Amino acid sequence: MDHVRGAPHHPQTQGKIERWHQTMKNRVLLENYYLPGDLERQIGDFVGYYNTRRYHESLDNLTPADVYHGRGRTILKMREEIKKQTIRKRRLQHKAAVA
Template structure:
């Protein structure tokens, strides 16, 4: 929920970008048999996203190397 006013796109830009990447790079590419399979894959993707994936906005570094 936006605290600055209705429709402020900048409020959630980081998490929106994360979920866009997660869907395109992982979730839409797989068929999950159970909700637990989906949850496990999302957990794995979060670990990958933060520890092994290079980010253009971080000068092609990994978040854990920058922060």
């Protein structure tokens, strides 16, 4: 992983982190926080969710944790096999319904 810096004060070159901030902001604004600790906990929970459970379209619908830990290819192969089995099953069901 390489750390790449963009031009300062130029949001167009900071697209991914700007999108992350927008997503976090939208999530945080959904609730009211009465104590600073509540807000900090919610942000921490969001970071965990974003990195370990939320699928990212730019990562082939994998989580960042899956990609970082090298599980991406295995997961994609499993999904492909499940897709093939599902297609086979549906074709058999369709043939049985038509016959």
